[in-house]
Amino acid sequence: MSDFATFSAGYRVAQMARLFEQALAEALRPHGLTPGQFPTLLALWHRDGQTQAELVREIGIEQPTLALTLSRMERDGLITREPNPADSRSRIIHLTRHARSLKEDAIAAAASVNARALAEIEDEEAELFMDLSARIVSTLRERTD
Amino acid sequence: MSDFATFSAGYRVAQMARLFEQALAEALRPHGLTPGQFPTLLALWHRDGQTQAELVREIGIEQPTLALTLSRMERDGLITREPNPADSRSRIIHLTRHARSLKEDAIAAAASVNARALAEIEDEEAELFMDLSARIVSTLRERTD
DNA sequence: AGTGTTTAAATAGCATGCAATGCGATTGCG
DNA sequence: CGCAATCGCATTGCATGCTATTTAAACACT
Numbered sequence: 001m002s003d004f005a006t007f008s009a010g011y012r013v014a015q016m017a018r019l020f021e022q023a024l025a026e027a028l029r030p031h032g033l034t035p036g037q038f039p040t041l042l043a044l045w046h047r048d049g050q051t052q053a054e055l056v057r058e059i060g061i062e063q064p065t066l067a068l069t070l071s072r073m074e075r076d077g078l079i080t081r082e083p084n085p086a087d088s089r090s091r092i093i094h095l096t097r098h099a100r101s102l103k104e105d106a107i108a109a110a111a112s113v114n115a116r117a118l119a120e121i122e123d124e125e126a127e128l129f130m131d132l133s134a135r136i137v138s139t140l141r142e143r144t145d
Numbered sequence: 146m147s148d149f150a151t152f153s154a155g156y157r158v159a160q161m162a163r164l165f166e167q168a169l170a171e172a173l174r175p176h177g178l179t180p181g182q183f184p185t186l187l188a189l190w191h192r193d194g195q196t197q198a199e200l201v202r203e204i205g206i207e208q209p210t211l212a213l214t215l216s217r218m219e220r221d222g223l224i225t226r227e228p229n230p231a232d233s234r235s236r237i238i239h240l241t242r243h244a245r246s247l248k249e250d251a252i253a254a255a256a257s258v259n260a261r262a263l264a265e266i267e268d269e270e271a272e273l274f275m276d277l278s279a280r281i282v283s284t285l286r287e288r289t290d
Numbered sequence: 291a292g293t294g295t296t297t298a299a300a301t302a303g304c305a306t307g308c309a310a311t312g313c314g315a316t317t318g319c320g
Numbered sequence: 321c322g323c324a325a326t327c328g329c330a331t332t333g334c335a336t337g338c339t340a341t342t343t344a345a346a347c348a349c350t
Contacts, residue, residue, distance in 0.1 A: 008259075008275065009165075009259050009263060009271070009274070009275065009278075010165040010166075010169060010255070010258060010259055010262065011184065012275060012278045012279065012282065013158065013161050013162050013165050013278065014162050014165065015205065015282055016158050016162070016278055016281055016285070017158050017161070017163075018162075018337070018338090019282060019285035019286065020154075020155040020158050020159065021155075021159065021306090021337085021338090022337095022338080023285055024155060025305095025338085034305065034306090035305085035306085036306050036307085039156065051328080052328070052329065053327080056328095060160065061306090061307075061308095062307075062308060062309080063328080063329070063330095064307090064309080064310090064329090064330080064331080064332090065306065065307050065308070067329065067330060067331085068305090068306080068307090068330095068331095069305090069306075069307095071330095072305080087315080087316075087328080088314090088315065088316090089314070089315045089316070089328045089329070090315095090327090090328055091328090091329085110155070113155060114154050114155055116284070116285070117154060117155065117281050117284060117285050118154060118281065118284075119284055120280055120283075121277055121280055125277055126154070128270075128273065128277070129154070129274065129277045129278075129281075130153065130154065130157060132266055132270055132273070132274045133154075133157045133158065133274075134157065135265055135266055136161055136263065136265075136266070136274075137157065137160055137161050137164060138265075139262060139263075139264055140161070140164035140165065140168055140261070140262050163308090166307085166308095166336090167307095167308080170308085179335065179336090180335085181335060181336050181337085196298080196299095197298070197299065198297080198298055198299085201298095206336090206337075206338095207337075207338060207339080208298080208299075208300095209299090209300080209301080209302095209337090209338075209339080209340095210336065210337055212300060212301085213300095213301095213335090213336080213337090214335090216300095217335075232297095232345075232346075233344085233345065234297070234298045234344065234346070235297090235298055235299075235345095236298090236299085
């Protein structure tokens with residue numbers, strides 16, 4: 001483990017991400033949702049009726065990843081994909097009534113995971129953490145974008 | 146995106162983790178290695194000849210996840226799995242000569258990813274980030290462990 | 291010795307993520 | 321207008337991660 005010292009940031013972050021995902025999975029399970037669906041749901045709760053390409057830009061994952069997630073969400077009765085009269089290449093994604101009804105509970109569940117994760121650190125520290133994370137994200141993005 | 150505010154920590158961390166993984170994948174690719182193999186390699190570079198169960202404890206992933214990673218590493222000529230004379234349920238994992246030869250370069254590649262990720266933040270900030278991350282990790286672990 | 295429990299691995303099934311391709315629809319430009 | 325380039329999406333193939341289950345071996349305790 002001592003060897004980890006030089007590059008433990010990546011390891012630590014990966015570990016944190018897995019724990020967050022597991023906690024979110026547990027919190028969302030009672031509502032029949034999974035962590036991977038959550039960003040898409042947030043985007044559609046915010047503005048229903050977007051195309052896949054719009055969602056990809058908003059969520060920041062690759063298009064094939066979203067395509068598969070949307071298929072699972074369609075299978076699970078969370079969304080429908082309607083033809084787009086303005087451009088027949090794309091389709092308009094709509095939430096089902098059921099998905100709309102889950103908004104409050106799901107957001108509360110996710111918020112509580114976050115609150116729990118940050119429970120042991122002070123508010124200013126949490127802010128600092130978010131700030132540093134944002135800076136690391138943009139640094140890592142530079143070369144790839 | 147405004148809705149993200151309340152629970153953006155999990156989202157931010159997930160995003161960071163994906164960027165780290167992608168950067169590490171790119172850095173390791175020339176050496177024929179993948180990010181998921183790296184923790185196992187570190188553990189075996191540190192001490193060769195461990196069992197799967199020992200590695201699981203050390204690395205902190207689930208046993209089936211490691212089993213599959215080890216299969217891929219075996220397929221790729223990085224490890225061998227020898228019978229354990231002391232306990233025929235388990236097998237002793239050994240690095241191949243080739244995997245041993247990759248140590249310096251792979252560690253340098255991973256370290257450079259880390260250095261790049263942290264390039265834009267001060268040393269004390271990086272330390273703080275690591276500390277806060279560690280505290281979030283142990284908080285999230287509490288309920289599940 | 292014999293049986294029940296624990297332990298080590300393997301396997302099945304699933305969710306997310308990626309890169310690379312293919313394909314039809316649209317757009318832009320000569 | 322017509323063709324080339326671009327765009328939107330689907331699909332394929334792969335890597336990682338998880339949970340749940342199975343199998344065999346080792347242990348423990350009567």
